[in-house]
Amino acid sequence: MPSIVPINSHDPHSHSTGVIKFTNCLLVKGNNLVKEDLWISSLSGKILNGQEILYGARTAPDSIIDLDGRILAPGLIDVQLNGAYGFDFSVIPEDGTVSYGKGVRRVNRNLIRTGVTSYLPTLTSQRPEVYQQALPFLGPPSSVRDPTYGSESLGAHCEGPFINPNKNGIHNVSVLRTAPNGLTDLATCYGATYLQTPSPIKLLTLAPELPGALSCVESLTSLGITVSIGHSDASYEEAKLGIKSGATMITHLFNAMKPLHHRNPGIFGLLGTTSSSIRTKPYFGIIADGIHLHPTSIKIAWNAHPEGLILVTDAMRLAGMPDGTYDWTNGSRIIKKGALLTLEENGKIAGSSIKLIECVTNFLNWTGASVPEALKAVTETPAKMLGLQDVKGTLKEGADADLVVLNMQDTGVGQDKKLVVDQVWKFGEKVFERE
Ligand SMILES: [Zn+2]
Numbered sequence: 218m219p220s221i222v223p224i225n226s227h228d229p230h231s232h233s234t235g236v237i238k239f240t241n242c243l244l245v246k247g248n249n250l251v252k253e254d255l256w257i258s259s260l261s262g263k264i265l266n267g268q269e270i271l272y273g274a275r276t277a278p279d280s281i282i283d284l285d286g287r288i289l290a291p292g293l294i295d296v297q298l299n300g301a302y303g304f305d306f307s308v309i310p311e312d313g314t315v316s317y318g319k320g321v322r323r324v325n326r327n328l329i330r331t332g333v334t335s336y337l338p339t340l341t342s343q344r345p346e347v348y349q350q351a352l353p354f355l356g357p358p359s360s361v362r363d364p365t366y367g368s369e370s371l372g373a374h375c376e377g378p379f380i381n382p383n384k385n386g387i388h389n390v391s392v393l394r395t396a397p398n399g400l401t402d403l404a405t406c407y408g409a410t411y412l413q414t415p416s417p418i419k420l421l422t423l424a425p426e427l428p429g430a431l432s433c434v435e436s437l438t439s440l441g442i443t444v445s446i447g448h449s450d451a452s453y454e455e456a457k458l459g460i461k462s463g464a465t466m467i468t469h470l471f472n473a474m475k476p477l478h479h480r481n482p483g484i485f486g487l488l489g490t491t492s493s494s495i496r497t498k499p500y501f502g503i504i505a506d507g508i509h510l511h512p513t514s515i516k517i518a519w520n521a522h523p524e525g526l527i528l529v530t531d532a533m534r535l536a537g538m539p540d541g542t543y544d545w546t547n548g549s550r551i552i553k554k555g556a557l558l559t560l561e562e563n564g565k566i567a568g569s570s571i572k573l574i575e576c577v578t579n580f581l582n583w584t585g586a587s588v589p590e591a592l593k594a595v596t597e598t599p600a601k602m603l604g605l606q607d608v609k610g611t612l613k614e615g616a617d618a619d620l621v622v623l624n625m626q627d628t629g630v631g632q633d634k635k636l637v638v639d640q641v642w643k644f645g646e647k648v649f650e651r652e
Pocket residue numbers: 376386448469473
């Protein structure tokens with residue numbers, strides 16, 4: 218077990234500096250694991266400049282944490298989470314928004330125990346009144362940095378309703394819309410107040426081939442909202458126009474879009490395009506749950522554009538719940554068995570309930586990626602996609618001290634390894650320790 222040694226506790230002249238030093242650990246730095254100490258402040262909740270402290274000799278740490286050779290990584294970021302622990306971000310409870318707010322807080326408190334220190338609560342396509350009731354609860358907290366709140370929303374991911382009815386997946390076709398009048402139509406749907414800077418919406422998935430969509434991409438980008446292409450029937454050329462208009466992401470690559478065809482590579486083709494012809498190659502979400510995608514498809518996408526790959530769970534409200542049979546919509550029921558969710562009546566796949574760290578483990582074992590390369594897909598890369606690369610997903614000085622301590626274990630199956638979350642830190646304070 219790690220030991221926390223209070224250094225100044227017997228010195229009556231000392232005052233608490235809030236400085237914590239992690240030692241005997243492997244830091245995730247770029248594509249390497251580096252044996253180095255990390256210094257953080259529990260007062261500011263940020264990562265400190267270790268060199269400055271060491272050579273300036275100004276500050277002695279309040280405590281030294283010996284991690285016994287384990288991995289210390291930035292906290293994980295999930296940019297597509299529909300719900301968990303029995304709560305669905307897309308459903309306003311019958312007793313109203315107060316109970317919606319309680320549900321969000323319950324997800325936050327539990328989610329952080331899985332190593333996910335920040336995320337984008339994700340709404341599937343809904344009627345306007347749902348967005349307008351839910352969005353006030355889903356924006357990033359303005360100035361509150363309280364570790365006890367748990368995982369932190371970086372803003373909502375609105376997946377739809379401006380998506381293609383032919384690629385709706387589990388989204389309800391009757392609520393899908395188009396935006397021929399651009400921003401005006403978006404405002405009617407999400408609420409004009411939520412399309413002002415700063416918006417509680419951080420990421421918006423739309424289909425670029427729909428009427429008015431390209432003008433929406435430009436407007437949203439200028440508002441600081443990142444646009445992702447998804448649930449789309451776009452040809453390669455149409456997808457390219459989406460990127461040229463400002464979209465920088467693809468929502469769950471391969472799922473809910475045309476498959477790769479040798480004469481029309483579709484949205485996937487963007488990964489093979491030279492950056493100069495489309496501004497920049499897009500980031501892309503990958504659901505590595507062993508159900509949505511074949512491991513080889515994941516490897517091909519990673520080989521095509523390793524810097525763009527972001528692992529997402531796309532998990533829904535049964536994530537974190539015990540196995541069993543649960544009521545679903547329209548009288549259907551869902552059977553949960555481990556990460557697998559199927560409809561009781563026909564055995565069809567009904568979404569994911571995987572944890573993000575399990576996606577990282579799958580990715581490691583399926584692609585032969587190194588541990589830092591796999592962790593990048595849930596830390597540095599999503600942070601960059603959201604424009605938060607100096608604040609989240611990094612161990613650089615000045616970033617938030619959102620951290621996970623990971624233990625690498627053998628699974629007993631061949632050479633397969635497994636990453637286990639041992640500790641979670643939020644804003645410089647330990648908020649979870651595995652028993
Ligand atoms: Zn989707």
